Amino acid sequence: MVAGRRDHHPESLCAPDLSRPEYVATESTNLALVTVTGTIVYLEEEPELTGGVQTVKARIDTALKGGSSGTLALGQSVDVKRDGQYSTAGADNRYDVLRPGHPYIVSFCNGGSYVDGYVLYSEDAPDPSRAIERWTGHICEDPPARLAEC
Secondary structure, X not given: OOOOOOOOOOOOOOOOOOOOHHHHHHHOOEEEEEEEEEEEEEEEOOOOOOEXXXXXXXXXXXXXXXXXXXXEEEEEEEEEOOOOOEEOOOXXXXXXXXXXXXXXXXXXXXOOOOOOEEEEEEEEOOOHHHHHHHHHHHHHOOOOOOOOOO
16 A cells, blocks of 8 residues: 555446347346336436436246246336437447337346346347247357456
C-alpha cells in the first residue's frame, strides 16, 4: 500500500455469457418457451437513469431446462423511449422486449426482488415448435470454447 492511498481491489461479478445461444443453453438454470400474457408493473430503478424494470406475466409453455411450470411474474430490464415504449439496449443483443400475446425463449433466474424471477435472455419465437427444436439442440450440444472464464 502506498502512503495516503488505498490499494484498489475491484470486485467482479461473474454473470452468464449470453452472447451465443450455445452459451445461454449451457449456462442457464431455467430456459423455457413462454407466452407473455400481460404486463404487471413498471418500476423505475434509479431516477437519474433512463430505464427500469417491467414485470410481466409469462405462461411456461415448454420448460426446456429447470423445473418451472404454470405462470410466473418475471422482471426484465428496459429503457423507456420518448414515446413511452420500452426498448432494450441495442439491436445486436438477444434481449427482446417482452410483449403480451407473443411467445419467447427466455432464460431466467428464480427469485430476487421481481417476484418469481428475472429475465437474463429473451428471444422472440414466432414459430414455437421450431424454436423448441432449435433450443433443444443447443442444450444437447457441447458449447464452443470461450475466450475467458470468470
